[in-house]
Amino acid sequence: MSDSTFKVxxxxxxxxxxxxxxxxxxxxxxxxxxxxxxxxVELEVNEANPRARRCYEREGFSVVGRGxxxxxxxxxxxxxxxxx
Numbered sequence: 799m800s801d802s803t804f805k806v807x808x809x810x811x812x813x814x815x816x817x818x819x820x821x822x823x824x825x826x827x828x829x830x831x832x833x834x835x836x837x838x839v840e841l842e843v844n845e846a847n848p849r850a851r852r853c854y855e856r857e858g859f860s861v862v863g864r865g866x867x868x869x870x871x872x873x874x875x876x877x878x879x880x881x882x
Contacts, residue, residue: 846873854879
């Protein structure tokens with residue numbers, strides 16, 4: 799993440815819930831993040847979560863780096879959406 803950004807939270811969804819409901823919630827959160835930060839939105843996703851990565855890529859995010867989750871210790875992908 800760049801120096802001029804800050805994290806606003808961690809989102810976790812339980813498995814076993816309706817996948818369409820999860821997708822709708824994720825898309826609503828992405829739209830709100832883009833509304834509040836109209837230039838750039840950055841996020842981290844677990845590398846072992848290809849479904850989430852594809853969702854973010856469909857919404858215009860691209861991988862810009864790698865990291866490690868402080869919560870789980872798992873490898874993460876740093877992703878960025880830029881208006882344009």
